[in-house]
Amino acid sequence: MGRAYPSMEHGTPYVYGHPIAPCAMADAKGNVSVIMHAESNARLEKMLRATCIELGLKTSVVGRPLRGSVIKEFAVPNTVSQSWYLGRAVHMARKSKTNFVDAIFDVMPGRVLFSGKIIDVNRDVSKGGYTVGRCVIAPLAGDELETGDTSTEKRHLVIPFQNEFLYAAYTDSEDMHESEVLCTVPDLISVLGEDGEAIGSQELRYGLKATVISMPGHPLWTGDERGLKIGGPEYFGLNMKWHSVGKYEKPKSVLDEFK
Structure with missing residues (x-):
């Protein structure tokens, strides 16, 4: 699918009408569940999650095989x-003590949304087994800024999440009113630590310094209404339009470089 999403129906072949079923789920104790048919991939996802919760949240799933043409x-x-x-770019930036964000954008298009410190994290587990919540990032104080950083941003950034980050928006520092949406799914939002490592929604915690970046989604997500319907804000119940950070560029293959 080219990015992380919280459910099986977000696999791009499934977005475009190919079924997941028949599929099977199993755990390490030998419990097996087989679903031969479901009325939709969305219904199948709910059935699988219910079984996964019953089996203790540690299971594996395999869907039907797909043709190579698909x-x-x-x-x-x-x-x-x-x-x-991306991994090589961050590694080489660390080794040479250069900016890892610049190194990332030498590999793929994107832009920096915010840099600051996490000051609030609300996190819970929903009925469906998703990690849901939001984090708030405040701009760094003057004595925390890196040498040469002349940022004057006073607003905070809020990032709601459902396993993955859903959108990023500026907020007022006092009443947390969202004033400007910067980016939404299906574009990819990533929170990076001081060493360039990605920080997932389950790893967010108070006091971490972070840089938030975003990268354009693949046209399978953004160039067709079917992709936006399942991968965009509407699917997650958000009353907003898709906000993009730029044009997608196909990544090069390591096979082309090292063949």
């Missing part, structure tokens, strides 16, 4: 290569 048409290409190049 994978070629509806899978986001070169995601493993993209991960490799």
